[in-house]
Amino acid sequence: MPKLTIDDLAKIRDRTRHETTLRQGAGRVKITVHMGTCGIAAGAREIMTSVINELERRGLHDVLVTNSGCAGLCSQEPMITVETVTDMAPVKYVLMTAPKVKAVVESHVVNGRLVLEYALAVGSEKTR
Amino acid sequence: MAYRTYLMMCAGTGCVANKSMKIRERLELEIAKRGLEREVSVVMTGCNGFCAVGPIMVVQPDGIFYQLLKESDIPYVVEEHLLKGRPVQELLYTPPEKTTPIPKMSDIPFFADQTLIVLRNRGLIDPEKIDEAIARGAYEGLAKVLTSMTPEEVIREIKASGLRGRGGGGFPTGIKWETCRLVPGEPKYVICNADEGDPGAFMDRSTIESDPHAVIEGMSIGAFAIGSSEGFVYIRNEYPIALERLKTAVGQAREYGLLGKNIFDRGFDFDIRIVRGAGAFVCGESTALMASIEGKPGEPRAKYVHTIERGLWDKPSCLNNVETWANVPQIMLNGSRWFASIGTGDVSTDAWGGSKGTKVFSLSGKVNNTGLIEVPMGITLRKIIYDIGGGIKDGKKFKAVQTGGPSGGFIPESLLDLPVDYEELTKVGSMMGSGGMVVTDENNCMVDMAKYFLAFTQAESCGKCVPCREGTKRMLDILEKITCGDGTPDDLVLLEELSNMVVESSLCALGGSAPNPVLTTLKYFRQEYEAHVRDKKCPAHACKKLITYAIDPVTCVEKGHGCDVCRKNCPDGAISGETKVVHAIDVMKCGRCGICYDVCKFDAITIE
Numbered sequence: 112m113p114k115l116t117i118d119d120l121a122k123i124r125d126r127t128r129h130e131t132t133l134r135q136g137a138g139r140v141k142i143t144v145h146m147g148t149c150g151i152a153a154g155a156r157e158i159m160t161s162v163i164n165e166l167e168r169r170g171l172h173d174v175l176v177t178n179s180g181c182a183g184l185c186s187q188e189p190m191i192t193v194e195t196v197t198d199m200a201p202v203k204y205v206l207m208t209a210p211k212v213k214a215v216v217e218s219h220v221v222n223g224r225l226v227l228e229y230a231l232a233v234g235s236e237k238t239r
Numbered sequence: 240m241a242y243r244t245y246l247m248m249c250a251g252t253g254c255v256a257n258k259s260m261k262i263r264e265r266l267e268l269e270i271a272k273r274g275l276e277r278e279v280s281v282v283m284t285g286c287n288g289f290c291a292v293g294p295i296m297v298v299q300p301d302g303i304f305y306q307l308l309k310e311s312d313i314p315y316v317v318e319e320h321l322l323k324g325r326p327v328q329e330l331l332y333t334p335p336e337k338t339t340p341i342p343k344m345s346d347i348p349f350f351a352d353q354t355l356i357v358l359r360n361r362g363l364i365d366p367e368k369i370d371e372a373i374a375r376g377a378y379e380g381l382a383k384v385l386t387s388m389t390p391e392e393v394i395r396e397i398k399a400s401g402l403r404g405r406g407g408g409g410f411p412t413g414i415k416w417e418t419c420r421l422v423p424g425e426p427k428y429v430i431c432n433a434d435e436g437d438p439g440a441f442m443d444r445s446t447i448e449s450d451p452h453a454v455i456e457g458m459s460i461g462a463f464a465i466g467s468s469e470g471f472v473y474i475r476n477e478y479p480i481a482l483e484r485l486k487t488a489v490g491q492a493r494e495y496g497l498l499g500k501n502i503f504d505r506g507f508d509f510d511i512r513i514v515r516g517a518g519a520f521v522c523g524e525s526t527a528l529m530a531s532i533e534g535k536p537g538e539p540r541a542k543y544v545h546t547i548e549r550g551l552w553d554k555p556s557c558l559n560n561v562e563t564w565a566n567v568p569q570i571m572l573n574g575s576r577w578f579a580s581i582g583t584g585d586v587s588t589d590a591w592g593g594s595k596g597t598k599v600f601s602l603s604g605k606v607n608n609t610g611l612i613e614v615p616m617g618i619t620l621r622k623i624i625y626d627i628g629g630g631i632k633d634g635k636k637f638k639a640v641q642t643g644g645p646s647g648g649f650i651p652e653s654l655l656d657l658p659v660d661y662e663e664l665t666k667v668g669s670m671m672g673s674g675g676m677v678v679t680d681e682n683n684c685m686v687d688m689a690k691y692f693l694a695f696t697q698a699e700s701c702g703k704c705v706p707c708r709e710g711t712k713r714m715l716d717i718l719e720k721i722t723c724g725d726g727t728p729d730d731l732v733l734l735e736e737l738s739n740m741v742v743e744s745s746l747c748a749l750g751g752s753a754p755n756p757v758l759t760t761l762k763y764f765r766q767e768y769e770a771h772v773r774d775k776k777c778p779a780h781a782c783k784k785l786i787t788y789a790i791d792p793v794t795c796v797e798k799g800h801g802c803d804v805c806r807k808n809c810p811d812g813a814i815s816g817e818t819k820v821v822h823a824i825d826v827m828k829c830g831r832c833g834i835c836y837d838v839c840k841f842d843a844i845t846i847e
Contacts, residue, residue, distance in 0.1 A: 114496030
């Protein structure tokens with residue numbers, strides 16, 4: 112291995128910044144892929160893969176991807192929820208497909224513009 | 240390539256002993272089975288700190304904390320949490336006496352009250368991959384020092400920070416470095432004391448297991464400051480995992496040119512040699528340690544001339560503890576003022592005027608949350624034991640806390656609001672020491688505890704000087720007498736006299752501090768000693784020769800109806816009786832194991 116220069120230290124830090132951020136649980140945007148049994152049956156695993164691939168393709172370093180159980184609206188699966196630190200509330204996108212994932216990432220995650228046509232609702236479920 | 244989920248598995252010695260490596264293998268198997276290898280990464284990190292509930296796994300970026308894991312739990316965890324996103328409730332941490340689990344690590348009180356400087360990378364990096372340490376800023380401090388500071392400026396910063404030796408002596412590090420720099424002699428050596436002999440102390444082990452590069456970088460900076468190019472790490476052989484990780488780290492640092500010749504092309508040479516200890520507590524003492532490195536028997540010498548002037552091979556040597564070295568890179572990066580803002584007192588005019596920064600403690604004994612913690616200096620003992628430690632186990636009553644390992648003293652309840660500070664702890668007869676903290680409860684006999692620690696230091700006495708060799712032996716004999724019921728009030732007088740003599744006239748700090756547990760227990764718990772010698776009784780019911788187990792015949796018959804459970808469980812066959820008839824204990828045969836007391840459901844057994 113070649114000797115490191117001081118610039119190399121900075122390069123290694125940049126290269127691994129994404130991992131480091133994720134390991135500390137920090138991030139600007141959080142995408143939750145709903146993976147209850149209904150979600151998985153409707154194709155949530157493929158949606159998860161699309162999300163990860165799209166983020167990697169774009170080199171986005173501050174996005175957390177996590178999964179959760181069934182959100183309750185099984186007929187609209189696969190669903191993802193996107194929340195950014197600048198949004199007022201999380202947004203649920205329904206009936207997701209790989210192309211829709213790309214659109215949501217570009218529009219919402221990168222540019223902060225909600226994609227209303229794919230959204231079910233803005234906000235969280237209210238329980239009495 | 241980044242993954243979407245990281246499973247940070249604790250691979251400190253404690254969790255490894257509880258099969259965390261096997262758990263990791265199972266995790267990888269299950270992850271592969273479900274096709275998640277591209278999404279989930281398993282990272283083995285150093286000690287997470289909450290040793291009481293290991294094996295531990297933290298799922299990031301969710302921050303979910305899993306504890307007490309077994310290999311058989313893994314398939315379910317992978318399916319439920321990693322695939323379906325539902326954290327497994329039964330494996331989360333639930334505080335004692337509560338019913339709701341706390342899923343997130345940052346919400347768990349044990350972690351919430353800690354401030355991490357030395358242990359800042361614990362649970363976050365794989366210590367066997369140098370890139371991960373660099374990702375968290377390793378060697379940035381060294382780069383800053385080599386490009387923009389002179390040795391004198393480095394020393395000024397360390398002095399201003401108020402960093403004091405974390406091995407127990409609390410000597411101002413800046414002054415040590417400055418003296419070493421100015422003293423004539425070549426070559427100069429920097430040495431890291433990783434012998435950590437105190438029973439129950441594992442701060443240094445965990446630091447090396449979690450983040451060896453912090454230590455390497457600290458030593459490099461120190462070497463630059465004092466004008467040295469050779470470093471030694473003296474590590475005890477009983478730490479195999481730490482030793483391996485250190486060797487790997489040194490190897491990787493060398494490959495990257497971070498150790499060796501012309502580091503960062505700044506004309507600075509520095510390399511480290513690792514030397515293993517061979518099992519002697521006394522080799523944690525500076526002169527004995529250096530003798531050991533030289534290949535001589537580990538015996539201390541009189542310190543008319545300090546090792547800073549004539550140390551290893553009679554050359555100027557700067558010896559610091561693992562934790563002290565590990566603080567250095569952060570001080571260089573964040574500045575002395577940042578470090579000095581944490582802690583107590585004021586070091587601007589008097590280097591001993593305050594205790595700055597944080598201290599790592601290994602909290603053990605009768606608390607709920609045993610483990611490794613790092614807290615700011617000045618925090619009270621009460622906060623450590625109750626807020627972080629979770630209070631006394633099984634709802635028992637606190638008795639005393641011993642700080643500083645076998646060299647330290649016992650601190651009673653009345654002094655629990657004492658801030659953790661070098662001078663404060665010494666004032667009450669104890670000491671900061673290297674960071675061991677053992678909590679005792681109402682069932683611990685203080686005479687027995689003093690005997691336990693003295694037995695350790697007595698066995699480890701190197702034998703060179705008479706006060707320690709003979710003095711501690713006779714002190715131990717007296718304590719044995721007392722705990723067997725043969726002690727007299729005169730013994731207490733002799734014990735105290737001997738203790739003071741050993742402290743004053745021993746050649747090194749082993750003898751100089753071995754009597755501390757005895758002296759502090761005599762001071763704060765004299766009534767227990769007096770019960771032992773006057774009444775021949777042990778109030779805590781711990782000294783076996785002084786306690787008697789007896790069955791109350793009325794309770795046995797009227798409540799228990801001669802249930803016979805005690806007789807069936809007695810390993811010494813000391814109980815006589817049959818079902819429905821009163822039972823009795825033969826005190827000649829009774830081994831005082833206490834099993835009958837534990838199994839009797841009717842409280843018919845009394846202990847005196």
